[in-house]
Amino acid sequence: xxxxxxxxxxxxxxxxxxxxxxxxxxxxxxxxxxxxxxxxxxxxxxxxxxxxxxxxxxxxxxxxxxxxxxxxxxxxxxxxxxxxxxxxxxxxxxxxxxxxxxxxxxxx
Amino acid sequence: xxxxxxxxxxxxxxxxxxxxxxxxxxxxxxxxxxxxxxxxxxxxxxxxxxxxxxxxxxxxxxxxxxxxxxxxxxxxxxxxxxxxxxxxxxxxxxxxxxxxxxxxxxxx
DNA sequence: CGTGTAAGGAATTCTGACACG
DNA sequence: CGTGTAAGGAATTCTGACACG
Numbered sequence: 001x002x003x004x005x006x007x008x009x010x011x012x013x014x015x016x017x018x019x020x021x022x023x024x025x026x027x028x029x030x031x032x033x034x035x036x037x038x039x040x041x042x043x044x045x046x047x048x049x050x051x052x053x054x055x056x057x058x059x060x061x062x063x064x065x066x067x068x069x070x071x072x073x074x075x076x077x078x079x080x081x082x083x084x085x086x087x088x089x090x091x092x093x094x095x096x097x098x099x100x101x102x103x104x105x106x107x108x
Numbered sequence: 109x110x111x112x113x114x115x116x117x118x119x120x121x122x123x124x125x126x127x128x129x130x131x132x133x134x135x136x137x138x139x140x141x142x143x144x145x146x147x148x149x150x151x152x153x154x155x156x157x158x159x160x161x162x163x164x165x166x167x168x169x170x171x172x173x174x175x176x177x178x179x180x181x182x183x184x185x186x187x188x189x190x191x192x193x194x195x196x197x198x199x200x201x202x203x204x205x206x207x208x209x210x211x212x213x214x215x216x
Numbered sequence: 217c218g219t220g221t222a223a224g225g226a227a228t229t230c231t232g233a234c235a236c237g
Numbered sequence: 238c239g240t241g242t243a244a245g246g247a248a249t250t251c252t253g254a255c256a257c258g
Contacts, residue, residue, distance in 0.1 A: 008116045008161045013130070015228095017152065017249065018121045027250080028219055036218095044125065046227045048250055053116045071217070123249095125228065135229080136240055144239095154248045156229055179238070 012042040012050040019051050023059050030059065036072040038062055038079065120150040120158040127159050131167050138167065144180040146170055146187065 016027050023030070033039050034049075039058060041049040051059075065075050124135050131138070141147050142157075147166060149157040159167075173183050 011161075013126045014121045015123055015126075015249080016251095018123075018158065022121070026219075028221085031251090032218065044227085046250090047252095048227070050126065053119075066218080073217095123228080124230095134240075136242085139230090140239065152248085154229090155231095156248070174239080181238095 009053045012052045012055070014051045014053070014056070016041075016049050016051070019056055019059065022056050023063065025059060025063055029063070033059065033062055033072065037076055038072060117161045120160045120163070122159045122161070122164070124149075124157050124159070127164055127167065130164050131171065133167060133171055137171070141167065141170055141180065144184065146180060146183055 014022075016030055019025075019030055020027055030039075031049075034041065039051075039055055039062070041051045041055065043049060062072075062075060066072070122130075124138055127133075127138055128135055138147075139157075142149060147159075147163055147170070149159045149163065151157060170180075170183060174180070
């Protein structure tokens with residue numbers, strides 16, 4: 001029972017130049033969204049940023065919202081809210097899993 | 109009806125340094141396997157190599173065979189044979205698809 | 217606030233070659 | 238044959254700052 005599935009989608013292996021190509025954003029923009037805590041790349045030992053495909057998708061969503069006039073701060077609040085909802089769901093599933101493990105199938 | 113599905117797995121977006129980390133191979137080895145036509149990375153406009161997750165898996169298979177004493181030339185022959193088998197299967201499916209499109213479900 | 221840019225430096229990658237075997 | 242390495246150069250990335258607004 002591991003912690004997180006490590007699929008291709010979430011492996012941080014893409015450098016910023018490729019992200020620029022894939023998203024059409026400038027490196028300045030990409031780094032700025034990190035500064036505003038919207039995105040969290042890993043780093044190589046040398047300090048170069050590494051992104052995942054998920055990060056790229058997220059960046060494009062962010063870019064869309066910015067175009068719509070949403071500020072980075074608001075986007076961040078949204079993301080925090082979404083994360084909380086997710087955690088709640090995950091917690092619920094986990095509790096269900098524990099009950100299940102102890103008492104067997106309880107549903108129905 | 110497009111030509112090839114472009115999933116994350118086959119997108120060539122990973123630079124050689126990351127590939128080195130992920131495979132444990134040296135850059136020398138990775139480049140050499142390309143020289144021997146076992147692997148075909150894309151290039152950035154500047155000339156840097158870009159690999160996919162599939163490439164990484166392939167590299168690890170290659171490394172295993174090399175360790176077992178298989179020569180690059182033999183590995184290449186194997187790969188060509190496998191590709192031919194694949195193409196044959198794909199061709200068969202395509203023909204079936206065309207028949208299907210013209211005459212409807214023919215099986216059974 | 218979000219983004220462009222010039223600046224200087226450091227990390228990354230490239231190729232061709234010599235070496236060993 | 239497969240791989241290590243030193244060499245020199247070019248492409249890539251990094252940070253902090255100034256600018257505009």
